Amino acid sequence: MKKTLLTIIVLLTMVQLNAQVTVALGSVYEVVAGTKVYIPVTVTGLDAANSGTPITAAEFHIFFNNQNVEYDTTANISALTPPAEWIYGASATQYGSTWVDDNLNAISFPDGTVLFEVVFDYKGGETILDLDSSRCYLVDANFSYIPVAQVIDGIITPAAGSDQSVWTGEGDWNTSANWSNGVPGINTIAVIESGNTEINSGSNCKSLLVNAGASVHVMPGFSLSVSEGITSNGGFFIESDASGTGSVISNGAVTGTGTFSTEQYVDFSSSHSHLVCSPLPSATGVVFSGLNPEKYTESSAAFESLGESDVIPNASGVRVTSDSPSTMVFSGAFNSAGVTLSNLPFSDLNEMEHKGLNLIGNPFTSALFADLPLWTKSGVGNGVYVWDGYKFKCWNGITGNLTDGLIPAMQGFFVRTDNANASLDIPAASRIHSNAPFYKSSKDNLLNHLVLRFEKKDDPDHFDEAFIHVKEGSVINYSSESDVIKLTGNPDFPQIWTLSSDNTSLAVNTQPDFETSIPVSFKVKGAGKYQLSVSGIESLGSETPLYLEDKQDASTIWNLRLSPVIEFNFGEGASTGNRYVLHFNVIGINELEKDYFKVYLSNGSIHIEAEQQKRIEQVELVSLTGQLLGMYENLTTPSVIRLEKCSGGIAILRIRTVEGIYIKKLLTAN
Known part of the structure; x- marks a missing residue:
């Protein structure tokens, strides 16, 4: 109930105030693995005595890496907010907490107040x-959102x-x-x-030194960082499963007379x-035996088979194909230094889509931040x-749908040459530990950034x-x-x-x-209802209009x-070309005064x-998700429309007349 109330408050009253507010997480240094860590959440700018703004409600979300920490509890809640007024908890990688004052009174928090502490079990790293x-x-107090x-x-x-510690025995690395x-x-x-x-x-x-007869196993989803290098005269195993x-990052050489084995599990069920x-x-090519390995040739924009004896250069991408899950095993010392790719080809193909495409890969045993700029x-x-x-997921160093710009360990990817x-x-410096899954199937809060998502309504x-x-500093043509x-x-x-x-x-x-x-272009195979969702509009600034026109x-x-x-009805095989255009200015139809x-x-x-x-030509009532709740035609004022399909919440009312369009948001009840 508190969560619903807070969401409604925020949606209804996005009002800009002048209060300068800071919310800070605490940091803890030089922590021993296996101990509990208390992370304070501190606020400033909410103190009425110092020109701050008292608040009636708050909500916070914290992302964490479950390789390193595991959520335990929430403790030491400020005496200004009774614990019963808080709702909190965590998933495997995200913590959330919500507070609403029971009486909706505005509470003043002195600068530096610790609202609560999040308690984690620290695993290491x-x-x-x-x-x-x-x-x-x-x-x-006015139920207005405070930036x-x-x-x-x-x-x-x-x-x-x-300075030095020697392991003997069996068990977990953190067994002191x-x-x-x-x-x-x-x-x-x-x-x-x-x-072991x-x-x-x-x-x-x-x-790290592994003696003969001993072994280290880096288990799926966990990591090891070594600042100077790994020497293994025993066994060093990087394991992988579903x-x-x-994940292993060594800033020094990986050497030794022992066994190095790196696994890569691939689930072929969805592709x-x-x-x-x-x-x-x-x-x-023998390392991919049984998986029909193929290399990509830029000049023909096509894949070609790899033989078992064909040499695969360092950091080359390979396409593998199978009908069932498979675990590849790479035997030998793995890359720990950066890799240089030279003489990447470029062919002046007639069509732009495949021109200059080169299939390379992440040659490391950890994720790679694709900061190509x-x-x-x-x-x-x-x-x-x-x-x-x-x-295809993509990334340009700033935006795209490649999660956080990270390329998982041993993942193939395409780049594009210009000549x-x-x-x-x-660079080895771009390696990073990440529990991102192997891509088969968040970037900074950018200004002036839109995401257009297109899908079939029933899929x-x-x-x-x-x-x-x-x-x-960018340009209007392709760059x-x-x-x-x-x-x-x-x-x-x-x-x-979209088109440049x-x-x-x-x-x-x-x-x-x-x-x-x-221009925004759509292409579909099957006939049916499709949906376009545009997010990031708040990043444009309130003074910038945003319209989509049907030419x-x-x-x-x-x-x-x-x-x-927006909902569309497209026929089988529809391709819209330049029919739809996105404008950052007011165009066409007159929008009627409030x-x-x-x-x-x-x-x-x-x-x-x-x-x-x-005289009203048409009335449409749609939800914020684009669902049509009702459509009525040929009305005159005064008119009364009975709500039938509306289940409550915020809806958009659009009234079309010969003079223009009237639009209003309504808060409907259940």
Whole structure:
């Protein structure tokens, strides 16, 4: 109930105030694995005595990496807010808490007040606690949303540890009794003298030596960071299964006379093909035996078979195909240094979509941040593509639908060259531990950034996305520095893209300003109802209009600020071309003044009145998700419309007359 109340308050009253508010997470340093960590949530700017704004309600969300920490409880709630007024809890990777004063009184919090502490069980490794600024809600006495001027994330760092510690025995890496001088930290030389140890957390050491007969197993979903290097004369195993893959980052050489084994599990159930990459400096096609390995040839824009004896260069992408899950095993010391790719090809193909595409891969045993704008390269654009089972996910270093710009360990991906003999350095410094899944099937809070999602109404699990980012210094025509060309996914599912001024089809379209209107194109296979959802509108600034125009129907213009979800009826095989255009200015149909009609709710009905009798051509009532709740035609004022399909909540009323369109938001009751 409190959650519902807070959501309604926020939706109804997005009012800008001048209060400067900060919400901060605490940080804890040099923590020993296996201990509890208390993270305070502190607020400033809510103190009435210091020109702050008292609040009646609050909501917070914190993302955390469950490799490093596990949520335990919420403790030490401020005496200003009785514990019974709070609702809190966590999933595997996200914490949430909501508070509403029982009497809806505004409470003044002195600057520096700790509202509560989040308690985590610390497993090891350095980790960031990410306070979600987009869902940090504070509500004042007038039930108005208070903008938060600053959010501060927290961090937990591991203990430095002893100079050296020696392992004997069997069990978990964090079993202190098995270490001669405590669980290793970032300054510890770790020696596995005998026995076997499993890493089931985010673990660290300065260097690692595995003696003959001993072994280390990095378990699926967990990680090891080594600052100086790994020498294994025994066994070093990185394991993988359906839950994830172990992650290892070594900043020094990986050497030794023992066994190195790196696994990569791939689930082929949702897609018969995946793009992968060997983590070894050199391999042959036999490592993919039984999976029909193929390489991609840029000049023909086609895949070709790889033989078992064919050499696979370092950081080359490979397509593998199967009907059932498979675990690949790469035997040998894995990459720990950056990889340089030279002489990447470029062919001047007639069609833009496949021109310059090169299939490479993440050659590391950890995730890779695809920050191509900062990588050393020549003749290579900033866009990357990862196959997602039925579509391509993309990223340009700033935006896209590749989660946080991370390429999972041993994942193949496409880049695009602009000219022949291009080169690219894949830096070891871009490695990062991540529990992101292997892509088969969040970026910063950007200004002037839109996400367009297109899906079939009866199949929301298969959707496509396009991105628009207005960024100073970019250009209106296609540029490989900021734009990403559209790669068509599985044609059985919906496709969306936008067009640059030089008519290039784009998945990411970056524009220098709001002066240029942008065509939006749709393509579908089956006939039926489809839905376009536009998010990020609040990032444009309230002064920027946003309309979608149907060029084939002069009377059809959608104000996306009022209704960001649009339904279409498309026939089989429909492809819209340049029919729909996105505008950042007011166009076409006249939008009527707020006092043109008097609209109100009474006894479950909508009443529409005017000072003089008006003829109404059409009335539409739609939900915020775009669902049509009712449509009525050929009315005159005064009119009364009985609500029948409305289940309560905020709805959009659109009234069409010969003079123009009248639009109003209504809060309907159950």
